[in-house]
Amino acid sequence: MNFIKSSLLLMLCGFTVAGQAQKKAAPTYSTNKLIIDRGDALFQKNCAECHNFRQRGIGPVLSGVTADASYTYLSKFIVNSQAVIKSGNKRAVALFAEYKIPMPAHPQLKPAEINALLSFINTHKKAAEVYVNTAELGAPVKDPIPTKIAKAGLTLKLEEWATAPATSTKKPLTRINQTYVLKTPTGNRLFMLDLRGKLYEIKDKQFNVVMDMAKEKPKFIHEPGLASGWGTFVFHPDFLKNGLLYTTHTEKKGSAPADFAYADSIPVALQWVVTEWKVKDPAAAVFEATPREMIRMDNPSAMHGMQQMIFDPTLKPGMPGYGLLYLDFGDGGSGELGYPWLCNGSTEPRGSILRIDPMGRNSRNGKYGIPASNPRAKTGDPTVLGEVYARGFRNPNKITRAPDGKVIVSEIGYTNVEELNILKPGLNYGWPTREGTFVSVLAGKKSAIYNLPAHDDPKYTYPVAQYDHDEGNSVAGGFVYTGDIAALKGKYIFGDIVKGRVFYVELADLKLGQQAVIKEFDLQFGDLKTTYPQLVKNPKTDMRFGLGENNAFYIWAKTDGKIWQIKDCVTN
Template identity: 50%
Template sequence: MDRSAVYFLLYVLIAKTIVAQAATPADSVYATDKQTIAKGQQLFGQNCSACHNFLQKGIGPNLSRVTADVSYAWLRKFIRNAPDVIGQGDARATRLVAEYNQIMPAFPTLNDADVRALMAYIHHNKKLTTDKNESFGTAIADPVPAKIAKGGLRLTLEEVVTAPASATQTPAARINKMLVLPGQTERTFVVDLRGALYEMAGVTLQPYFRLPDHRPNFIHAPGLATGFGSFAFHPAFYQNGLLYTTHTEKARTAPANFAYADSIKVTLQWVLTEWKTTAPTATTFVGTGRELLRIDMVSAIHGVQEITFNPLAKPGTPDYGLLYVGVGDGGCTENGHYELCQDSTRLWGKVLRIDPRGTNSRNGQYGIPVSNPLAGRAGGEIFCRGFRNPNRICWAPNGTMLVSDIGQANMEEINAVVAGANYGWPDREGTFVMNYRGAMDKSYPLPGNDAAYRYAYPAIQYDHDEGKAVSGGFVYTGNIALLTGKYLFGDIVNGRVFYVEGNQLKPGQQAIIQEFDLDIAGRPVTFQALCGSKKTDLRFGIGPGQGLYLFTKTDGKIYRATACALVR
C-alpha cells in the first residue's frame, strides 16, 4: 500500500473517531452505578446542599440543567477550584458571580473519585424540561414593582471595633447576634458562629464563653447557618445564672428528640442547651450545661438561628421566663420534603414557645406552657408556623411580636405575629403563591378563594429587585430622636439599611419601606464599599443605652449609629 493510501485510511479513521465522539451523548460520560451516585449524594449533602438544589435557584444556581448546559470538563474544573476559573475570566463563571454576589469556594479535599461521584449525582438529578405550572396561572415577573425610595434621613455611623478573626478566609468573623444583658451595669454580648461568645467592653471584645470547650461534638462547617446559632440570657440571670444557646453537631451524634422517617437524609443536628454559671457577674463563664432538645435537619441551611425571651414580660405575667425558639425548615422544602413545614405536629418551619424550667415535655427536659395554641397535643411547643427561616424575633414597645423570615427566590418578609397563626410557607412566600412542587423560583397571584386557606401575611415585604435576604432588626427606643419608634432592618447581601414607621407594623398590612443614606464622618458610604464585597453579611444589634449597632460578617467590623439627620 502506498503512502497516500495509508494517509487516506488514517484520515478516515481519525474522522470516524471524531464523529463517534461528537455523537456520544453526554450521559455516557457520567457514572450511573448506584454505589457512585449514593456516594455523590452524601458528598452533595456535606458540601453543596446549603447553596444548591434541583428545584430552584437560591443562594446558588439551580443545578437541574447544569450537566446539559456545560461540558463535563468545565463542571469538573469548576467544582475543583471555582475561584481559579473565575480568575481566568471565564464568561459563565463571571456571570454567576454577578448574579449571586458571591464566589463558590474551592474544594481541595475532594479527590478525583469524589468529584466523579458528585458529578454523577448531579447528573442523575438532571431535568431537561421545565415543570408545568398551568394551575397556578401566569407567573408574576416583578412581584413588587414599586421601588424602595430614600426616606430623607442620613444615618451617621462610627466604627467601634473589629471582631477577632475566626478564619483566614471570608467571612473573617461570623458575628451574628448582639444583645444587652440588663442589670445594674449593662453588659453587651456578641456571638461568632464559629463558637465564641464575646463580651464587648468599651472598644474591645473579650472572650466570655467558648462553646467548643464544653461540647466537643460542636461543628460550624459548612458555614451559613451552622455553628453557634444563638444565645439568650434568662431574664433573672443575675439570680439564677441561666444562659441558653443553640449549636450544631454532626448527624446521628445522639438520638434526636425530633426526627423523621429514615428515608429522609439527616445532614446535621441542632441542639438547644441550658447552661448554669456559678458566678453570674464574672467576666468568663464557669458552670455546667444540660441539653433541652435535639432536632434533625435535612440540610445545613435554615436551622435554629434564634432564641430569645420577651423583654417586655415582667415577673408574674404569663410570658415571663418563656423561651421563644425560631426553627427553620432545614432546607426540607427544596429537598422535596415540604410536608414537614405545614404539619402542625412537626417542629420544622415554626416558632416555638417553651418553659425551659418546666418538665412536661415529651422528653421531660422543658415545659410546654398551657397557654400555647396547641398545648396538650402533639406539637404543643408550637406558637406559630409557616416560616422558611425565622431568624430574628423582637417585640415593639406596644407588645407586637415581629419575626423576620428569610425568603427563597423572590420575597423577603417580616411578620407581625399572632399566636397560632400560619404564615404560609411553603404554599406562600410573602403575599404570593409558590409552587413548592415545581419551579420554586416563580411567584403567582393569590387565588380568588384565598381567605379559605386562613394564611396570615407579612407586615413588611420586599422582592429580590431590592435585596436577597432580610436582616431582621428592632424598633428603636434609644436617644436618637429621628429614629425613635422606627423599625430598623436591612438586607444581608447588599447591606442596604431600611426603616418603616412603627405605627405601620400591623398584621397583614404591608408597611412602606424607606432607605437610609449612610455616612461616616460626613463621607457618604455603603456597606458594600466599606466591606469591599458585594456580599456584606449585614446584621443589626442592640447595644448599651438601646443603641443601634450594625456589623458585617464579611470583615468583622462593628459600627455604632451616632446621629440621624434630615438630608438637605
C-alpha cells in the same frame, strides 16, 4: 447565611458550550465513595444554600448538570465564574440576569476538590419533571413587587466602634451574629456571639471569651456555615439569681438520638441542640456551667436552624407568660428539598416558633414544659405539638419585641420575597405554600410563585412588609430605634444581608393585613459616604444589627468584623 460562598455554582446548570458544537472532554468523574463523600461535604459548605437537586432555589437545580456541560468547562466555571460570564456566554449571562447574585472567583479550590465536588454532583442525574396543575393560578409572577424601594433622603452617619476578633483567615473573618445587654446591680454587661463558638463579653471595647462552645461540647460543629454553629443565646430573666443560660448549637449527624427525627430514607445533614446551662457564678468573667440538654432535632440540610430565642422583657415575676421561652425553628431546608411534610405540620416543629416553659416537664421528652396558654396545648390530640406557638416559617432568622408590644419576625425567603411578620399565637404564615403575599409552588425546575386566588384560604397570615429579589437576597432582621436621634425614633431599622442595604419602616405602619412602605437610608462611614459592599470590598456584605448600652444601635459586617455605631441621621 452564606450566600456568595454558596453561590459557587449559581449558573452552573446553564453553562454549556454554545450550540453544543464543541466536543465535550472525556468524563473524569470519580466513582470512589470517599471522594464522593468529600464532594458532598464541599457541596454542603459551598453550594447547598443556593442549590439542591430537586427544586430551583436561589440558584438553579443541579441535577443532570454534568450531562449538559463538560467536566473541563464546569471546572473553569467553578474556578472563575465571573470570567466565564464576562466572556459573553449567552446561557451564563441569561442565568446571571435571572438569579441576580454576583459570583466571586474561587481559585482557592484545588483541582482535587473540584473533582470531588463535581463527582458528587455527577451522582445526581437529571430528575423527571414534576407535574403540578397550576391552571387555576394563571401565569407565574415574574416581578413580584414592581415598585422599587425609594431612598428616604436620610443618611445614617456611622462611627467605627470596635472590631471583633477574627475567627478565620478567610472571609468572612468573623461570624458575629448577636449582641445582648445584661443589666446587673453593679452595671450592665455587653455580650456578643460569634457563630464559630465564642461568646464574648465586651469591656472597654475589648473582647473577652466568656464561653467556648467547642470546649464545652466536643461534637460541636460550625461548618458548613449557613447559620450553623452556635446559633443563639439568651439569659433567663432571673439569671442573676438562678444562673440559667439558654443556647442553641449544631452537632454532627448521629451525635445522639434526636427528639425530633424522621424516616431514615431522608438524609440528616446535622443536628440542632437546645441546652440549658446552670452557670455557677453569674457575675464571673468566665462562665463555669453545667449543661442540661432540652431538645435535639435532626435537619435534612445545614440551612434554616435555630437562630433566635427570646424571653418577653416586658413581663415581671408573677405575670402570665413570665419566664416562657420563644424559640424559632427554621424548616431545615425541608421545603425546597422535597420534604414539605417536615415543616408546617401538626406533628413537626420545623418551620415554627415554639413557646416553652424551661421549668416544666410535660413535653414528650420530659425536659421542658408546654404552657397551657399555648394555642395548641389543649387540643386533646397527642399528635399535635402543643409547644408550637405559630407556624408556616421558612427561615425566621430574627425575633424582636418592639416598644409598643409588637413581636417582629424577619423571614428569609426562597427565590422571590423577603418578609417582616407580626407574630401572633396560633397563626399560620404560609410556608411552604405561600411566599410573601403569593402562592408558592415547589415543582423542581418549574417552581414559581403566583398571585393569590380571588378566594384565598383564610388560614394564612401575610407579612406586614416585604421586598423582592430585585432589591436584595436575604433580609437582616433589626430593631426599633429607641435612642436620642429624633429622626430615627419610631423606626424599625433592618436591611439586606447580601447587598448591605439598610432600610426602615415606621413601627406605627406595621399592621396585620397591610403592607408598610419600606424606605432606604444612605450610609456614611466616618467621612466616607459609600455603600456597604464597596466598604468591605466584597459583593456579599454579610450584614447584621445589634443593640448596646445606652440604646446604642450597631451595624456590622461579618466580612471584616468592624462594628459601626449609628451616631446621627441627617437630611440629604
